[in-house]
Every structure is written in C-alpha cells, then in structure tokens.
Amino acid sequence: MNTIKFYKTDESYGFFSNFSPHPVFIKNELWPTTEHYFQASKFEDNVIRNKIRNIKSPMEAANEGRNRNNKLRQNWEDIKDKIMYEGLYFKFLQHPKLRKELILTGDNILIEHTTNDNYWGDGGDGLGKNKLGILLMNLRKDIKNISPDPDLILPPWIPFPSIDQNDLFWRMGLGEDYLIEWSKYYLRLTDNIIYERNFPENKDWEGIYD
Numbered sequence: 001m002n003t004i005k006f007y008k009t010d011e012s013y014g015f016f017s018n019f020s021p022h023p024v025f026i027k028n029e030l031w032p033t034t035e036h037y038f039q040a041s042k043f044e045d046n047v048i049r050n051k052i053r054n055i056k057s058p059m060e061a062a063n064e065g066r067n068r069n070n071k072l073r074q075n076w077e078d079i080k081d082k083i084m085y086e087g088l089y090f091k092f093l094q095h096p097k098l099r100k101e102l103i104l105t106g107d108n109i110l111i112e113h114t115t116n117d118n119y120w121g122d123g124g125d126g127l128g129k130n131k132l133g134i135l136l137m138n139l140r141k142d143i144k145n146i147s148p149d150p151d152l153i154l155p156p157w158i159p160f161p162s163i164d165q166n167d168l169f170w171r172m173g174l175g176e177d178y179l180i181e182w183s184k185y186y187l188r189l190t191d192n193i194i195y196e197r198n199f200p201e202n203k204d205w206e207g208i209y210d
C-alpha cells in the first residue's frame with residue numbers, strides 16, 4: 001500500500017488540510033474552513049464561537065482556539081475526534097471535487113506529515129497518532145458506502161440536511177454553487193431511475209425530481 005502525505009495547503013493534497021479554503025455549512029452556520037469549525041467547537045460561549053467564525057485566516061482561528069484565556073468546554077478531549085469527523089464529513093460532501101479526490105486515493109494511507117503535531121499528524125517521525133489521516137480514511141470508507149462512484153454528485157439534502165429547497169441559502173455562495181453543479185449533473189444522467197431509487201426525495205425536497 002502506498003502512502004499519501006499532506007500538510008501545507010499549497011502543496012499536493014493540500015485540500016486534506018483543515019486550513020484549505022473550503023467553506024462548510026454545519027448546523028445552520030457557515031464556516032470559512034473546517035479549522036474554524038473545529039477551533040470554535042472547543043467553546044460553549046457563543047461570543048468566542050462567533051469571534052472565531054469571523055476571523056479571516058485559519059491560522060488566526062487556530063491561534064484563538066488555542067488561546068487558553070478562553071474557557072475550554074469540559075468534555076473537549078472526549079468529543080474532539082467526533083467534531084473533527086463531523087467537519088470533514090460536511091467538507092467532503094459539500095465539495096464534490098473533494099469527494100472525488102478522496103475516493104480516488106483508493107486504499108492509500110493518508111498521513112498528515114508534520115513535526116508540529118503529534119496527535120492529528122504523524123509528528124514528522126511517524127510516531128504521532130495521525131488522527132487526521134485516520135479520520136479521513138474512515139470518511140473515505142463511509143463515503144464509498146453511500147456510493148463508490150467518484151463522479152456522482154449527491155442530492156443537496158444529503159450534504160445540507162438542515163436546509164429546505166426554498167431557503168435563500170441556495171441563491172448565493174456555497175449553496176448556489178452546489179445546486180448549480182448538482183442540477184447540471186442530474187440533467188446529464190442517463191439513468192435517472194437508479195439515481196432516484198438510491199436517493200429518494202426527502203420531505204423538504206418533494207417534487208424536485210419531477
């Protein structure tokens with residue numbers, strides 16, 4: 001088995017980094033990157049969460065999240081892997097090109113390679129836990145279970161479960177981009193019946209296939 005190492009966003013496979021500039025929409029909030037979401041999730045105080053959400057760069061968001069003058073939520077150590085997986089899940093489902101790239105890594109081992117991190121990364125010498133790489137590989141398996149087709153684009157209610165079809169979210173930015181891409185994909189399908197059987201309309205999207 002081969003390995004794929006990533007770290008810096010401007011190097012190969014940089015989109016696996018949480019610092020990559022891919023916005024995510026999670027539980028009715030838009031985050032500039034998964035790093036912003038992850039760092040803000042360390043706190044219960046909405047003032048701090050919103051401060052982090054509005055910070056420009058992921059590095060500054062990470063610095064604020066690591067600022068121990070901010071009161072860390074009590075159970076953070078217990079939930080941090082789950083939060084990270086949640087961020088990754090929505091990132092890779094909400095950006096079809098990233099979903100495709102993840103599937104195309106096949107069964108290669110994914111490693112966040114850095115001396116800066118012994119938990120999420122490999123510590124540089126391979127002795128770190130590489131939790132980010134492991135979660136990405138778990139996600140790859142889960143995504144392939146939904147559909148292994150790298151070119152498939154999921155209907156909007158799967159990557160964006162909390163937004164119904166009349167929401168203004170679909171008229172701008174991430175939502176608009178997704179809907180346009182999905183519509184083009186769906187209209188080009190040669191076998192709609194199988195797609196519609198695999199992904200039945202949910203109640204907020206009734207009639208979308210008509």
Ligand SMILES: Nc1nc(O)c(N)c(N[C@@H]2O[C@H](COP(=O)(O)O)[C@@H](O)[C@H]2O)n1
Binds near residue numbers: 121
């Ligand atoms: N760019 C970068 N610099 C560092 O110093 C890092 N530790 C990482 N790793 C990423 O940091 C995030 C989690 O950090 P904390 O749990 O707040 O220490 C996570 O996105 C790692 O992949 N990256």
